[in-house]
Amino acid sequence: MRPTTLCSLAVVTTLASALLGAVPASAETAAPGKDGWAPAPTPSFDYPAGARCDFPIHTEPIVDEVVKKVLVAHPDESPSKIAFKGDLVVRVTNTDTGAYYDADAGGSAIVDIHTDRSQLWHVVGPVLVGVGENNGNLPRGEYRIDGVYTLAISSTGYRTLNxxxxxxxxxxSRIG
Known part of the structure; x- marks a missing residue:
């Protein structure tokens, strides 16, 4: 049995979307419990051919026990530092062929959120990250990243993996 960890990077997409525009209602309205942890559900996404892979893909959580806790807030009470924990497995499906891969995206992260809405993720463990064409220091794709790293997401969504x-x-490449 794997110990509970602090993040999942399909959550990167969720939080990036939230801070850059499209927030799933459930992620905004979940009330924290008495210990400060609140559900952080991971939405499903559909990407057309060429957005992430050469073919259309659908991402959907099949295990989602992710919770978040705001550790520090800005003066306006918006989150400045957030921790995530909980198991997450995301099924990534090639919608042309039905081939799929179940990506363990349950890693550990503390996320710094700046006033310009940029983010810096401090991560240990596996997460799932999508990168659009010319929108990161990785080529366009959908990646399972594992290890010890940081992921900077600019206010425009540009992703820089260190x-x-x-x-x-x-x-x-697994489902193509």
Whole structure:
């Protein structure tokens, strides 16, 4: 049995979307419990061919026990530092062929959120990260990243991975 960890990177997509525009209602309205942890459900996403992979994909959590806790807030009470924990497995499906891969995205992270809505993720463990064309220091794709690293997400959504120790796994090649 794996110990409970602090993050999942399909959550990166969720939080990035939340801070950059499209927030799932459930992520905004979940009330924290008495210990400060609140559900942080991971939404499903559909991407057309060329957005992440050469073919259309659908991502959907099949195990989602992720919770979040605001550790520090800005003066306006918006989150400044958030911790995430809980198991997450995301099924990534090639919607042309039905081929899929179940990505363990349950890693550990503390996320710094800046006033310009940029983010810095401090991560240990596996997460799932999508990168659009010319929108990161990784090529376009859907990646399972595992190890010790930071992921900076600019206010425009540009992703910069700084890997200290670990690996990236191209999920598109697994289901293409």
């Amino acid at each position: 890997m200290f120790n670990g690996s990236t796994d191209d999920v598109c």
